[in-house]
Amino acid sequence: MTKLAIVANIHANPDRIDLVKAELEKLLPITRAEQGCLQYDLHRDNDHPAHFMVFENWESRELWQRHMNAPHLAAYLQATDGAVAQFTLNEMTHIG
Template sequence: MTELTIVANIHAKPDQTGLVKTELLKLIPVTRKEPGCLRYDLHLDNDDPAHFMFYETWESRGLWQDHINAPHLADYKAATEGAIAEFTLSEMSLIG
């Protein structure tokens, strides 16, 4: 199996930062218990309080896709609808 690294950048709308942070924090304990989750760490930009970044490592892309379809992620999306200014996601592979 090839491990998959995910880097997800979430930029909250300035007036929605508190809501987005609260909802992102809710994802951590549930996701860390999911099959295949090796690392799931949330970071906050030191210069931009509306910029959050998840650094994730999964045992495989298939197990990460199971996470994408998990009910708690659907709940997050519903709770933050209209509160996200920008979202980017990169699927990465460790090469060294």
């Protein structure tokens, strides 16, 4: 089984930074307890406080997909609807 790394970049609208941060923080303990989650870390850009980055490692893409369909992720998306200016996600494979 190939492990999967995820890099998610979230740029909050300037007036919604605190909301996005709080909602992202709610995901930490729930996601870390999910089957297949090896690492789930939230970061914030030191120079651009509206920019958050989540770095994830999963046992497999299938288990990550299960996470993507989990109720707590749907709740995050609903709570932050209209609060995120930009979102990018990269699926990565560790090569060394």
